[in-house]
Amino acid sequence: MPKWLKEIGPDSDVVISSRIRLARNLEATPFPQSLKEPQGREIISRVYDAVIEGNSSLKNDFSLIEINSLNRLEKMNYVENNLISPDLLKHSDIGALLVNNDEALSIMINEEDHIRIQCMLPGLQLSEGWDMANRIDDLIEERIKYAYNERLGYLTSCPTNVGTGIRASVMLHLPVLNMTGYMSNVIKIAGQIGLAVRGIHGEGTEFTGNIYQISNQITLGMTEEEIIKNLQDVVRQIVQQERALRENLYVERPVELEDRIFRSYGLLKNARLITSNEAMKLISDLKLGVNLKLIADINLQQLNELMIMIQAGYIQKQFGGEIGEHERDKKRAELIRRSI
Amino acid sequence: MPKWLKEIGPDSDVVISSRIRLARNLEATPFPQSLKEPQGREIISRVYDAVIEGNSSLKNDFSLIEINSLNRLEKMNYVENNLISPDLLKHSDIGALLVNNDEALSIMINEEDHIRIQCMLPGLQLSEGWDMANRIDDLIEERIKYAYNERLGYLTSCPTNVGTGIRASVMLHLPVLNMTGYMSNVIKIAGQIGLAVRGIHGEGTEFTGNIYQISNQITLGMTEEEIIKNLQDVVRQIVQQERALRENLYVERPVELEDRIFRSYGLLKNARLITSNEAMKLISDLKLGVNLKLIADINLQQLNELMIMIQAGYIQKQFGGEIGEHERDKKRAELIRRSI
Numbered sequence: 001m002p003k004w005l006k007e008i009g010p011d012s013d014v015v016i017s018s019r020i021r022l023a024r025n026l027e028a029t030p031f032p033q034s035l036k037e038p039q040g041r042e043i044i045s046r047v048y049d050a051v052i053e054g055n056s057s058l059k060n061d062f063s064l065i066e067i068n069s070l071n072r073l074e075k076m077n078y079v080e081n082n083l084i085s086p087d088l089l090k091h092s093d094i095g096a097l098l099v100n101n102d103e104a105l106s107i108m109i110n111e112e113d114h115i116r117i118q119c120m121l122p123g124l125q126l127s128e129g130w131d132m133a134n135r136i137d138d139l140i141e142e143r144i145k146y147a148y149n150e151r152l153g154y155l156t157s158c159p160t161n162v163g164t165g166i167r168a169s170v171m172l173h174l175p176v177l178n179m180t181g182y183m184s185n186v187i188k189i190a191g192q193i194g195l196a197v198r199g200i201h202g203e204g205t206e207f208t209g210n211i212y213q214i215s216n217q218i219t220l221g222m223t224e225e226e227i228i229k230n231l232q233d234v235v236r237q238i239v240q241q242e243r244a245l246r247e248n249l250y251v252e253r254p255v256e257l258e259d260r261i262f263r264s265y266g267l268l269k270n271a272r273l274i275t276s277n278e279a280m281k282l283i284s285d286l287k288l289g290v291n292l293k294l295i296a297d298i299n300l301q302q303l304n305e306l307m308i309m310i311q312a313g314y315i316q317k318q319f320g321g322e323i324g325e326h327e328r329d330k331k332r333a334e335l336i337r338r339s340i
Numbered sequence: 341m342p343k344w345l346k347e348i349g350p351d352s353d354v355v356i357s358s359r360i361r362l363a364r365n366l367e368a369t370p371f372p373q374s375l376k377e378p379q380g381r382e383i384i385s386r387v388y389d390a391v392i393e394g395n396s397s398l399k400n401d402f403s404l405i406e407i408n409s410l411n412r413l414e415k416m417n418y419v420e421n422n423l424i425s426p427d428l429l430k431h432s433d434i435g436a437l438l439v440n441n442d443e444a445l446s447i448m449i450n451e452e453d454h455i456r457i458q459c460m461l462p463g464l465q466l467s468e469g470w471d472m473a474n475r476i477d478d479l480i481e482e483r484i485k486y487a488y489n490e491r492l493g494y495l496t497s498c499p500t501n502v503g504t505g506i507r508a509s510v511m512l513h514l515p516v517l518n519m520t521g522y523m524s525n526v527i528k529i530a531g532q533i534g535l536a537v538r539g540i541h542g543e544g545t546e547f548t549g550n551i552y553q554i555s556n557q558i559t560l561g562m563t564e565e566e567i568i569k570n571l572q573d574v575v576r577q578i579v580q581q582e583r584a585l586r587e588n589l590y591v592e593r594p595v596e597l598e599d600r601i602f603r604s605y606g607l608l609k610n611a612r613l614i615t616s617n618e619a620m621k622l623i624s625d626l627k628l629g630v631n632l633k634l635i636a637d638i639n640l641q642q643l644n645e646l647m648i649m650i651q652a653g654y655i656q657k658q659f660g661g662e663i664g665e666h667e668r669d670k671k672r673a674e675l676i677r678r679s680i
């Protein structure tokens with residue numbers, strides 16, 4: 001389990017994780033989608049060398065994983081952990097992942113860009129994530145010349161990343177903003193101030209389990225620090241709003257809220273068949289119950305972990321092999337009953 | 341709690357209770373709906389004397405309850421226990437109930453007819469019920485002359501009861517006949533052979549909790565024994581069908597069935613607000629779970645009792661006074677959590 005799942009960070013009642021991602025490319029080298037295999041493999045070893053040779057203490061901390069060496073289930077697990085993107089799987093022959101032991105830091109090689117440095121931490125820790133990603137970026141830049149334009153900044157495969165190449169994002173659990181209908185307003189306002197709101201698995205996915213990813217859309221014309229501060233300020237406001245609504249709801253309709261939370265608890269503890277969608281909804285209720293101190297024998301970290309462990313890839317990994325949907329629903333229910 | 345709820349009888353996996361009811365009227369006396377109060381009160385004391393004086397051993401066994409002496413909640417409880425009918429409440433000033441200690445035998449006085457002898461026993465015990473009701477009938481007849489016509493038999497207020505005046509009925513729990521859709525066919529066939537199928541609270545009520553009351557419609561042209569045998573034969577067939585379908589379903593779709601049963605268990609154990617309708621449905625699933633030995637820490641008798649204890653009258657009695665619907669739903673959920 002990656003660091004963002006194993007630990008609980010600041011503001012964890014609302015913020016599940018913070019992520020910084022930097023997009024970088026090698027100078028005078030075709031972008032990955034136009035790369036031949038030998039060139040792609042050369043980039044893998046150049047990035048690997050840059051990280052390892054740049055700082056020998058990192059040698060034991062980082063592992064190189066070539067996408068081609070993974071089986072289908074392993075690939076799914078990495079995607080479910082948010083360590084690799086589905087896009088990286090499209091370039092399996094030249095794609096690789098460099099990841100540190102606690103899986104807080106990772107570098108995707110030959111995804112959409114040659115290099116995507118990612119730092120993912122539990123709770124609201126955007127600045128901390130930026131510091132860590134920035135250090136790795138500096139390390140690589142000592143040995144690799146990035147594609148950089150004085151006027152535009154870092155050049156990237158997709159124009160939306162040009163400039164700082166930074167994507168800062170936070171994963172939020174917002175059950176009561178959603179329940180009370182205010183969330184559509186939050187999404188609208190976020191869009192107006194240059195932030196994007198997505199579901200747990202990125203663009204186009206639904207807001208399963210009341211989980212929302214909020215990230216900057218603008219990468220140009222602002223410094224990294226400004227981008228992070230902007231996102232952080234908005235997130236802090238959303239966190240305050242969600243907290244106030246939770247308390248308010250619990251004061252105004254305590255029995256209805258308890259009823260909802262305990263029913264979800266009862267279903268999770270007793271179901272024999274459950275889809276991941278239903279499980280996400282019920283776990284979301286349970287998280288709210290833990291936040292409101294209605295449920296004491298489970299903690300948030302367990303529930304964050306459970307939200308990942310019930311995904312199709314994990315279920316199949318834990319039960320040793322690919323299985324059909326009905327069997328997955330059964331195994332998922334078993335796993336949940338054992339966990340809570 | 342009446343005997344039919346406190347004990348478990350034969351075929352209790354399907355049959356909750358058996359009931360025999362005999363309608364009788366006094367000769368040359370207006371039917372209750374045309375009775376003046378003094379006449380009504382005289383009938384009460386005549387019936388009481390006939391039972392008590394006929395057999396002195398019954399003196400300590402029977403209690404006389406005048407409907408006017410009951411408060412609203414007590415009246416509801418007696419109706420929920422099936423000891424009195426809602427109709428008896430309409431003639432409160434002249435209505436009374438004579439009931440024995442274990443509440444297996446009861447006599448409603450001045451309901452639709454002057455005398456309605458009722459015997460209600462747990463499980464399939466129609467003949468036993470008939471024997472008990474018949475003995476009380478004989479006892480009363482020693483001192484009271486019934487309205488009787490040589491050609492028609494016993495005369496009753498409503499023509500559908502003329503003849504034997506007997507209504508034999510059984511309360512059945514038929515979750516799988518209902519689930520598989522066969523129940524509509526059973527109801528159709530029952531109608532064709534002169535049996536009526538009703539919900540738990542009599543005519544016009546829904547089949548809440550998969551509970552069906554089946555009774556004879558014909559009271560004329562057959563002996564009591566024939567009527568009882570006819571009903572009993574049909575009930576035995578229905579019981580066999582329900583049992584076969586339960587086993588079949590469990591063999592064919594074990595996980596789906598377990599899922600349904602355990603989800604209901606989880607909801608009952610955790611809900612903080614619950615309507616009686618929902619509770620009845622969930623308890624029905626639980627009964628099926630007990631029948632299939634999936635749930636071991638509860639027994640059928642507890643669940644039969646629970647089906648009565650969650651009714652509005654009981655809830656209010658236990659929590660000391662009349663309360664609104666929302667408060668009842670809350671108290672009901674509390675009571676269920678304490679019980680299972």
